[in-house]
Amino acid sequence: MLKSWVLITLALCSGGYAAAEEGEIPLLQSGADIHNTDSLQRGARNFMNYCSGCHSLKYVRYNRLAADLNIPEAELAPNLMFTSDKVVDTINSAMPKDSESWFGKQPPDLSLMARARGVDYLYSFLKGFYVDKTRPWGVNNLYLPSAAMPHVLQSLQGRQKPVFKNEPDDRGSARMVLVGVEAMTPGAMKPEEYDQFVRDIANFLDYAGEPIKAKRESMGVFITLFLLVFFVFAYLLKKEYWKDIH
Ligand code: HEC
Structure with a gap:
């Protein structure tokens, strides 16, 4: 009995969910940590600079962001607010409504993207662009075939x-299968720096998907401990009450 209650409580509080797998190519592990405020602050900065031109976060307000990520409100406007001037506003993109005709697809709102796809997917997606001359922007993505997004990074x-890789299909004839990507020309960042850069963005989008997540998780641990201690006392009390009857 005790054991099953503890297991149920732990299961309820752990709160994690498995990242969705896209296609056949396994996702990379992001290593993102939602409790790392420095990473979230860097992710917010990276997002505002490189993504908010096209993507909105329509469920996140600037002042909530400032409070959660320990960013002084005075620093918000000059550093993070490029698409709005009121701290109570939600994060809009700079895109006009007809941007669909520019890309073939409307850049989606990213508020809930981490919840829909998982933080590892976001990390993998941002590391998955490769040169493909047949695509309008000259790039394709390992994790989103025929992606309409340019490789902005x-x-x-x-x-x-x-x-x-050469792989025989069901009928035994050979065909080329896309299995990965590899570096071709270097960019301004070293590979580890780029990994950290996109890990911070993925982490920030994970936060945006559920701003209370970090608090909920630490609260879960606290409540589990509380229940365990409480259980000991409840059990001792029960023994005390029943000792004369048994
Ligand atoms: C120039 C405009 C533009 C910029 C800047 C841009 N994106 Fe996109 N993004 C798009 C478009 C268009 C799509 C739709 C792609 C599709 O569905 O094929 C998209 C789709 C996405 C998706 C959804 C992928 C999926 O599986 O459906 C994610 C995640 C994403 N972008 C993340 C980012 C991040 C993070 C940044 C900043 C580093 C960024 N984007 C910057 C245009 C942009």
Whole structure:
């Protein structure tokens, strides 16, 4: 009995969910940590500079962001607010409504993207662009075939080329299968720097998907401990009450 309650409580509080797997190519592990405020602050800065031109975060307000990430409100406007001037506003993109005709697809709102796809997907996606001359922007993505998004971080990451493997199909005839990417030309960042850069963005988008997540997780641990201690006392009390009857 005790054991099953503890297990149920732990299961309820752990709160994690498995990242969705896209296609056949396994996702990379992001290593993002939502409790790392420095990483979230850097991620917010990177997002505002490189993504908010096209993507909104329509469920996140600037002042909430400032409070959660320990950013003084005075620093918000000059450093992070490029698409709005009121701290109570939600984060809009700079895109006009007809941007669909520019890309073939409307850049989606990214508020809930981390919840829909998982933080590892976001990290992998941002590391998955490769040169593909057949695409309108000259790039494709390992994790989102025929992606309509240009590789906006190419100057930082450098260019990657696709890696194909020869694999027989069901009927035994050979075909080329895309299995990965590899560096082709270097960018302004070293590979580890770029990894950290996109890990911070993925982490920030994970925060944006559920601003209370870090608090909920630490609260979960606290409540589990509380219940465990409480259980000991409840059990001792029960023994005390029943000792004369048994
Ligand atoms: C120039 C405009 C533009 C910029 C800047 C841009 N994106 Fe995109 N993004 C797009 C478009 C267009 C799509 C739709 C792609 C599709 O569905 O094929 C998209 C789609 C996405 C998706 C959804 C992928 C999926 O699986 O559906 C993610 C995640 C994303 N972008 C993240 C980012 C991040 C993070 C940044 C900043 C580093 C960024 N984008 C910057 C245009 C942009």
